[in-house]
């Protein structure tokens with residue numbers, strides 16, 4: 001079963017490439033035919049992640065050139081070697097982490113958000129205000145979407161929630177005038193960061209694109225960010241190209257990354273505009289904006305999951321002693337229901353369980369993992385009641401809790417037998433997940449550089 | 464611009480695009496060869512059809528070409544259109560009837576165009592002589608209720624609402640009672656956008672459905688999943704998970720007035736038995752049209768916006 005879970009986690013490209021190369025064992029050098037075969041899988045993975053077709057073509061060509069004729073390093077299998085090249089190229093293409101915005105030496109700094117309809121501009125504007133406020137800025141939000149019904153109101157409500165002022169002139173003034181007046185207002189009220197929300201628009205709508213150009217000409221934003229939905233398909237390149245050539249973009253915000261989209265649009269964006277993705281939206285709450293990590297995105301696009309984020313989060317949340325103790329217990333199959341309760345509370349500190357599970361492809365779609373993710377705070381109360389209604393003997397031997405014991409526990413905790421069953425089931429699942437955490441942790445500790453080690457190092461669970 | 468001009472405009476664009484595309488695709492080829500097949504496959508992939516579906520379609524195409532002894536490159540595209548039409552269904556599927564009131568729930572991920580679609584759909588039903596009522600079931604997103612109310616004003620339709628943060632199932636319940644007492648023919652319920660992977664939020668939707676079904680057996684008669692045409696392969700996951708949670712009965716494909724083709728619905732239709740019922744072609748109240756497979760396929764090969772990579 002554990003093995004099954006692991007396969008699910010790392011299924012996708014890595015496994016397919018392993019398959020492709022299995023028959024090549026013993027070869028010392030990658031030939032063109034080998035590489036062609038592998039590139040078909042790479043192409044499929046990238047297209048499946050919605051990387052633009054043209055971008056894929058060029059990328060595959062480049063990787064192929066690099067891979068052919070390469071000696072296979074002693075430490076690697078051919079499959080690992082190709083994955084390493086693909087991954088390195090992909091991460092390099094997406095550039096380093098650059099979650100900074102251009103700050104003007106002469107305040108206020110002006111940021112303008114642009115993009116298609118429904119990409120998430122308004123929410124991102126509020127999130128950005130929230131994030132940058134934490135670095136000491138004094139933001140002003142500007143309601144520049146005068147077209148969509150209640151868009152102004154939406155920004156006002158978000159501003160209120162954050163206690164950040166929102167500048168609006170209603171929906172009868174032109175966005176250009178609004179932007180101009182907003183900057184004056186910011187200067188007058190000592191705001192050093194102006195974030196301008198704009199209406200969603202089609203990149204082929206000349207009139208609407210002209211409007212953005214006019215705002216730019218009027219106030220000269222220091223930073224123009226294109227907001228892009230992570231689920232965007234092939235059209236991402238046209239959109240990026242059109243906005244970039246008209247406005248000259250400085251960066252991208254990739255939204256809705258908390259779902260299961262593989263986010264190939266990120267790669268297309270970078271390839272077309274040369275602009276880095278600076279921030280990632282990972283939830284509806286106003287603090288759900290994160291710096292963007294190209295290397296992790298590379299893994300996600302390739303279908304290898306955001307395993308690193310997960311590990312990092314887990315590390316930040318569990319202290320080392322606790323992890324060591326837990327690892328020991330898991331190894332000795334001593335993990336008990338008491339530990340479960342404690343762990344449940346710990347795991348919850350990592351963030352919403354759904355979000356954590358969502359970072360691991362394969363896991364997110366596993367029914368059993370879904371059940372685990374369904375535990376919410378209210379249920380936690382039941383879980384606690386149920387576990388507390390067990391005798392110490394039972395807590396140490398959950399698998400020996402039979403029907404009549406289950407009925408007694410249900411009565412004692414004021415729950416149903418089904419609820420008791422489901423807690424026991426969730427316990428089993430957690431045990432498995434914990435074991436995975438610990439295995440990931442192990443493979444990390446052995447080698448120095450984390451990302452490289454996870455995917456190419458010896459003794460790594462992947463290969 | 465009036466409604467007919469608009470339709471004509473979008474149709475002309477579509478037709479022109481198709482003609483151009485066929486001409487460029489086919490003119491370079493004197494006979495049906497591998498290059499031509501490959502170009503067609505690429506056109507499909509660029510329209511978000513997805514690699515696997517595109518590869519299958521081309522394989523089917525090759526088989527049909529052989530079976531029917533097709534020789535002219537010109538015939539290829541119409542054959543391909545026929546194959547895709549077979550998958551998507553040649554007939555336009557109307558809205559389910561029921562009730563009264565016929566209850567329509569509108570669901571989908573954030574920002575795909577649910578609320579706007581409801582405004583358009585309300586006008587569509589109205590224009591067919593039906594009495595419509597709207598329910599502001601998005602109690603989560605800031606100003607979502609105000610947004611629907613503006614559509615209510617535009618169409619002269621009453622919106623049943625609670626305050627922000629209220630239980631959407633309670634809104635649905637009240638709206639259903641109101642629809643009955645006012646003798647409405649159609650009740651359209653807005654819901655908050657949500658990612659299909661968040662099981663607690665999907666549970667919330669299920670609950671809305673349950674409450675409606677308990678009050679009026681058979682309700683909701685229609686659960687419309689709104690998909691954004693700019694979405695790529697993730698739409699398949701959306702259709703699956705929304706389908707599992709709410710029993711989606713139809714798809715509305717929005718934002719087809721842009722350059723996105725929405726080819727992913729072919730893959731969805733192959734895997735799931737959900738018909739596309741409407742398409743959205745703009746932000747105005749009249750920009751909704753019943754789905755026609757033929758037109759859609761024609762637009763798949765349209766290239767208004769040249770590739771620029």
Ligand SMILES: Nc1nc2c(ncn2[C@@H]2O[C@H](COP(=O)(O)OP(=O)(O)OP(=O)(O)O)[C@@H](O)[C@H]2O)c(=O)[nH]1
Nearest residue numbers: 117118573574575576577578579656718743744745
């Ligand atoms: N061009 C174009 N824009 C559309 C279409 N349908 C909706 N929109 C726009 O897409 C944006 C989002 O639409 P909404 O109706 O608010 O989407 P929603 O799904 O209700 O969004 P949430 O409730 O926030 O999840 C708005 O700017 C709409 O005007 C369409 O067919 N074409």
Ligand SMILES: [Mg+2]
Nearest residue numbers: 577578601607
């Ligand atoms: Mg809405």
